[in-house]
Amino acid sequence: MIIVMASKASPEQIAAVTAKIRAAGLAEHVSCGTERTIIGAIGDERALTPDMFELMPGVERAMRVMKEYRIVSREAQPTDTVVRVRGVPIGGETVQIIAGPCSVETPEQMALSAAAVADAGCRLMRGGAFKPRSSPYSFQGLGVEGLDYLQQAARQHGLPVVTELMDVRMLDTFLEHDVDVIQIGARNMQNFDLLKEVGRINKPVILKRGLAATISEWLMAAEYIAAGGNHNIIFCERGVRSFETAYRNMLDVTAIPVLKKESHLPVIVDPSHAGGKAWLVPALAKAALAAGADGLMVEMHPNPCEAWCDADQALTPAELKALVGELRPLAQALGRNL
Amino acid sequence: MIIVMASKASPEQIAAVTAKIRAAGLAEHVSCGTERTIIGAIGDERALTPDMFELMPGVERAMRVMKEYRIVSREAQPTDTVVRVRGVPIGGETVQIIAGPCSVETPEQMALSAAAVADAGCRLMRGGAFKPRSSPYSFQGLGVEGLDYLQQAARQHGLPVVTELMDVRMLDTFLEHDVDVIQIGARNMQNFDLLKEVGRINKPVILKRGLAATISEWLMAAEYIAAGGNHNIIFCERGVRSFETAYRNMLDVTAIPVLKKESHLPVIVDPSHAGGKAWLVPALAKAALAAGADGLMVEMHPNPCEAWCDADQALTPAELKALVGELRPLAQALGRNL
Amino acid sequence: MIIVMASKASPEQIAAVTAKIRAAGLAEHVSCGTERTIIGAIGDERALTPDMFELMPGVERAMRVMKEYRIVSREAQPTDTVVRVRGVPIGGETVQIIAGPCSVETPEQMALSAAAVADAGCRLMRGGAFKPRSSPYSFQGLGVEGLDYLQQAARQHGLPVVTELMDVRMLDTFLEHDVDVIQIGARNMQNFDLLKEVGRINKPVILKRGLAATISEWLMAAEYIAAGGNHNIIFCERGVRSFETAYRNMLDVTAIPVLKKESHLPVIVDPSHAGGKAWLVPALAKAALAAGADGLMVEMHPNPCEAWCDADQALTPAELKALVGELRPLAQALGRNL
């Protein structure tokens, strides 16, 4: 922690700051400049917070020197984590594409979807049984029945499944249904009780970025899961809220290299929710891989025009297959497989 | 719903759109302009969504004409709702100030807090027993014990209490502890399962705005609660995320008159979390009242320097009392009481 | 400047940083913590920039300790500046309201406008002769002819005039027309050549905040003007760009107390451009005064429905007069006059 004193801080005010540093078990290092005195707190600064000091008389501001995340940090583990989902590696050389419909609708729709996902060469399947909808009057998902349809269809093609958990009370049901990857949605990125619960199990977790979460907050949300003992965490960038109205969310590709530098965990991207339009998906998918993403999560529906939600962002089976075909040489040019 | 066709849309494409409108039980009204054909869907457009049309060939875009919120809308109820909390009205002529510490710490701290809140002339007390913290290593609140301390201190002065609920599983405990107002925090504004649960009870709910939630999303979150039967909802603006780094969040005072126009529900403001600094609270509190807020939620701590969280945003008891003294003539100049 | 070294920085890397500090004429102060070494540069840090250090091997980041603005800073001048415009003080006890139409249209419209501005009790008049319009096909203002109409109408009522300068080449014309206050619009806040030019004259300047300018950038833009010798600067907050679509810009009331703390210059607010709707103006105007603004700039048109631009944000003469009537007791409750 670095504490910058105001230009006219008195010796008593400086002494009060150093006393507080010592009381927390750290040592101080006082540097008297020509215009400001700066005090460094030496030791484990996790015992301190900036606001412990910023309210003290004569203090201008206090800044952390250390990052607050530990387990998920690259400093804690220099090598990349590869999360394995029933044998499918996420992170590492091979880029993975998770595909499937926004919401589970019917057994037929899911059977067609699973066949299309497998046919396109994707190795994991997604589908929402519980849907976070901004309106209480919109379709809220099939619920537990949806988990059944999803698993039945996916197992037929040997595809592990990814589905979103919104309510802590449903976690046991998810485990009973042997969901392979639990997705925590953007709106729940800081639902700390939910994070703590998925931290207690050892299923892989896809942690989507909050609508306007900073990368630092996102890393701390992952730290909540990791602190519980579950280190099988995959970040998923899905666009953030911005002033631009030409598309839904602003895909933050810069977050990818930043996460890779700060953390050892894999990073995937959801180009479908980012742009919010099917025609934007190919460009965003390519940009994500080029920026270093370890995978993609793409919406596909056997018949987008008839989809029960987010119809205009779903690819058709043919479009998904074409996209995978375009991504393969791109992955190779980037030194990866797909 | 208005559907704007692309400039070269074919008669077949226009026919497909009108067929889809009819299939949903509405009628169409086709308007052929010189450059575009525009189709209006006449009837209850809640049966339609823009993405039902935007994926169809020849469609440029589709726009809702109606707002999606119903129960909470000013159209549904032209007169202002006054939410009564153990006799204290929120909304209406009298401005209410809810004050208290960020987190419940000790019985002594709470006794001092409650005395200071009452002494300042505030009629409700706040205090957090369950704290949403960005770090898993930060103090997470005292939990149930904190609810006890809060109630014991507040009841001594006849103050109804406001406290945050983060986890659906704790709702029964909140009811057993007779919490007077349940606060839904910014990070849970779109935790739809939590919203549904507080919609099933009849306790007043303070619904804080999400970190980057639009006013429309916020109204829809309130609609989730209202749709369950609980209409005792109070909006709380607490600043939104922005590019500015000189303070914590950007207080959106414009949201106040917009909410008042769109909804009949009361609106309060939290100037403490907005600015994130105690010295900003008076200016923001005044701006909030002047913009039409029905009340304030202000952080106060008997000894801010020793507060266990958010120390730099808490007022001292003397500062709170002085602020209330300054707000009283302001409220009168605005035609209200305090 | 504080330079934080990476956790594994070598002694050579530390030595290179201290050598660079000394080369710039400053002294270093090295603080070896348990996890990081921190180096303080002691002396006038204006000779340094963070990026001088951030590219050096072993450096994690570098941070300024001092603010970059000097002349406009509260440290440089603790007392409030009062800018006098032909006898009318801006800043200080009396709140000033500048009113008038968005654009100068005709002599008749300006005569009616000036009469209405004076009748409402406002002491300065605004009107645009050169208009920054997002479309090249929109009305661009009457130009020099507009300056004539503005002055003729305003002088009739003894009102000093405020009008926007967009092009350095028009500065002489503005001086010849004896424009009383030159407005630099939001889109030109960082048009540095324009700032330098208005820094060379001694006319008062209203400096509007850029669409997404930080307060620090805004202060630095004012510093450009002040560095040229012109200290008659008035900040004008006019809302910033945000994700919210319910209104035009997000009025940043928190900027008012922050500017007041950081600078001695007066601050006014433009509630008309902020909200973009006439019905929002009263609430925003009140919020601005309550937050500490020294004045307002309000759009008024004798017949808003017929205005040539921004029709939906202009007040009628009667609405302006009613607003001033509501603001007067508010100003008094805030300890000011109007």
Added chain:
Amino acid sequence: MIIVMASKASPEQIAAVTAKIRAAGLAEHVSCGTERTIIGAIGDERALTPDMFELMPGVERAMRVMKEYRIVSREAQPTDTVVRVRGVPIGGETVQIIAGPCSVETPEQMALSAAAVADAGCRLMRGGAFKPRSSPYSFQGLGVEGLDYLQQAARQHGLPVVTELMDVRMLDTFLEHDVDVIQIGARNMQNFDLLKEVGRINKPVILKRGLAATISEWLMAAEYIAAGGNHNIIFCERGVRSFETAYRNMLDVTAIPVLKKESHLPVIVDPSHAGGKAWLVPALAKAALAAGADGLMVEMHPNPCEAWCDADQALTPAELKALVGELRPLAQALGRNL
């Protein structure tokens, strides 16, 4: 234009709207829904603006149906524009990389820079002689002398030059120095007088996106240039302002496919100013190409540690060469050359 009437609009209010539409030379089409009446204005809606209607009694809102940009729109010209700079095509099959230092410093620095740019295989050179700096006390560029150094160094290697114009009064000097491409910087994107001036010449113009400009505003800024007769416009995305503090600006890759859909003009990306850090440039450069950019503008300095500005975002000559080497197979995988 579509005008949505309020739910209780009277027949007189509807009649007033239709009268206004007819007065502007268009025809109306009235559609009476069950809850709202919707009026379409048929004809050239460029004669109308939404605020002409939104202030009228009984009108809820008015929306444009047509885009406001014409010459730069894809509708106006379905085929891609290729801008030729002394024989070098921008747009089309070949991806171009413009490289060079942030600012022109000395003849030696420029000679080394030009040699490195050519050696890396780049075909155009950049360098700033006039620098927009947020502080008046920072180095403002060498000015005209810088233009000389830039041209002398670049011509040695047959490289056309790109440099920023900030002040309309310098345009003649730019033409005399035979600057090949005039760059309009982010801070001047809506400096409309400057746009009009570069619209009157026939030199290629790189138009950088404003710090928080919407894509629509950016297209309109280009339309200002095009309306003057100069159609040699190249868009340059350079990141926008966001809430994220882990890097400088948020690179908006989604803007690339959106611009390509809306306009026929070429689009390049500046990964250096976007991320603000040299280590981020490769990932962002790749993402930009993958998203469909026609080129890049990259900062390179013979000795970044000694650069006079933006030192931490400049690549070394070796890093630039390595980057071009990595981009070549990527471009091929995307079906383009480099």
